[in-house]
Amino acid sequence: MQKPKSDTEAAILEEAARIVADEGAQALAARRVAAAAGCSVGTLYNLFGHLDGVVRAVNRQTMRLLAEQLSAQLSALPQATARDDRLTALAMAYLDFGLAEPNRWEALFRYRLQTPAEPPQEAEALFDILRAEAGEGVEDEALTALWAAVHGVVELAVSRRLPVAPAGAERRMIALILTAGLTSVASPR
Amino acid sequence: MQKPKSDTEAAILEEAARIVADEGAQALAARRVAAAAGCSVGTLYNLFGHLDGVVRAVNRQTMRLLAEQLSAQLSALPQATARDDRLTALAMAYLDFGLAEPNRWEALFRYRLQTPAEPPQEAEALFDILRAEAGEGVEDEALTALWAAVHGVVELAVSRRLPVAPAGAERRMIALILTAGLTSVASPR
């Protein structure tokens, strides 16, 4: 992966990621992770500072995973795909990831860390994927607005808070928002 | 407020609401609320079942508060205001509430209850406000999509996760989404 300073650190991260993905971030307990990783709580704290540090490490891993999936979906598209269709495919891949990994998603966006911190470089990398596909014609603010709108649908879909939602409604909602938003924001290319 | 079966129940709810609003839902501790409300933990559990019950009660109160503010903003509008402008005003009031009460907002949408439950009637009442203003011309699914989109912006604004966001950007983002979405969803009236 990325700079695992020690074997123990890698083992802790692996076990923590497994627990977060399977049971959610609130199931992450220091003693449990340490035991499964074959070290003591003290070592975990020496390496990560606090438990939030472990969650943050898992979250960075999640962002890399998401970036991979987005890129994979993009490269699966025909070469001649129009810009708006590429952005829509990106949004759909975003939705798919949230629905496929609800616990990782919740850890990323809903888990309340004790100490807020700057977004890591992995977060910027994700937005860069979006910016690259949008091209020069779209302002950052407009792009952020559209991403936030799509994010809202995914957020509510993942946490099952969407009222009146028959099957497949999320995809239609995203399509509605993006077709309306993209035509208003810039001319399709 | 609403059916406070006993004085103690009302006192607990009042104190719990104060803590949630001031410090966030994760600062809510059974012993602390009980002590401040002048009763024992046992009584709190007799009345609310678990601590989540207390959070849920606060959340219902929050929804009623939000409904009041939305209605107030609507009635402050000139009689002849166009439908799209009324819906936009609603969205802006939604944003204002989230920014003014970030801790209540987080308890409502981000706090992870141990036991998921059906949305209370207060949630339906909120969506009914929206539906009433949208009128017959807008499908429930389209309305939900637009609400989710606006919600996404508010969610990210409240949790300070909006990248590249200068002051006042949230309002412009919501305006962008709604003008685009509403014209696409139905003709303005």
Next chain:
DNA sequence: CAAGGCAGTGAACAGCGTTCATCTGAGATA
């Protein structure tokens, strides 16, 4: 007055995140 029921109680339990005095053992030094 006696009996019954029941709301209110808080010590106790098992767990949590976090700390830090203690220990350990690999490598440097003599």
Next chain:
DNA sequence: TATCTCAGATGAACGCTGTTCACTGCCTTG
């Protein structure tokens, strides 16, 4: 080889958490 050194690992202990339940004492009913 014997000794020293010290970075890193350790886990008991601390103060907290949500939750339970045997107990209390009051109030109503007979």
